[in-house]
Amino acid sequence: MSEIQVQPAARKDAISFCIAGVAIFAVTMFLYLAGFALPKAAWALLYIASAAVFLLGIAKIVEPPVSLMITPLVIRYEHRRGSWELSWDNLLRFDVPRTHRGMELEELPYIGFRVHDMEPVLDSISPRLAVYLVSEQRHLLAAALLREKPELNDYTPYYDIPNSYKAPSGKMYRGVQALFAVRCEQLRELLGYDLYVPASALDRPLDEFCQWMQQVKQQRPQSESNNLER
Structure with a gap:
């Protein structure tokens, strides 16, 4: 590939x-x-x-002419405010996130990526993009809170600005990286995914894109994955 x-x-x-x-x-x-x-x-x-x-x-x-750059090693999201990079071996799954609306599930206009270890992503994301994504995804967080935690009376803790973020490895992040890390944790708790790419950044409908991504994943050379594991 x-x-x-x-x-x-x-x-x-x-x-x-x-x-x-x-x-x-x-x-x-x-x-x-x-x-x-x-x-x-x-x-x-x-x-x-x-x-x-x-x-x-x-x-x-x-808008950048390319929104996603996919190689056998990484998936890189490109935005006019910067980029983030995710290794295939650090990716647990991807799909269209869904929220409960009554007894039914409603798809959201994003593709979500669930990540094993957020540290490499936090180290790769540009500060301007981190700030933009936190702001852009406020409505996503609000919708997820209303539909997934309707019993809560106070959503203030979800909008507090953290002073720092401690990764599982013990590494400390501050500033916009900490803010972005906490937002990713919140969305993972509510919707099951850490990173979100809007449908407008894709070149085909969401369901088709997920099927295509699955084909791309299966076509990755085995040797690349083995090299990464070593």
């Missing part, structure tokens, strides 16, 4: 959105210069729509 690059769906049609935004603005200016009588609210709506569509296209363009 050679290096595999996953291109995020979030970048899809980026140029088309930019062109559409410019087109809406051009049409709006043409109508204005041509003297078309439209209510002020309509003019404002057209200007806002053109700006929103154009900025959405720009946001898609600035």
Whole structure:
């Protein structure tokens, strides 16, 4: 198995959105210069729509062209704010996380990775990405708490900022690494996974992606795994 690059769906049609935004603005200016009588609210709506569509296209363009880099040794998540890296031999399982909604299970728009040892991930993640993920996943934590621990009256401890984090090996982490480590522990407790990659960062539907990842895992050269164990 050679290096595999996953291109995020979030970048899809980026140029088309930019062109559409410019087109809406051009049409709006043409109508204005041509003297078309439209209510002020309509003019404002057209200007806002053109700006929103154009900025959405720009946001898609600035996303990294590759979201996941998969090799026989590691899985690396790429984001415009940094990256984290997970060894295949440190990966216990992956799947779509689910929460209870009444008597049924509801899939969340992520693929989750359960990790054996978080220390290598904590050592690899960039501080900017750690801060971003903690902030981005607040709604994920909130949804998990409401559905998995509805009996709790106070969720404050889950949102406290830790001073430090002690790994099972005894190594101490502080700052954003500690904050990210604690958040991973909380999500593991509630949803069963440590790391989460949003569906928008993938190139196919979640179920298909998990099946494809399982095939990639099975195709890893045995020799690579043996080398790592030695």
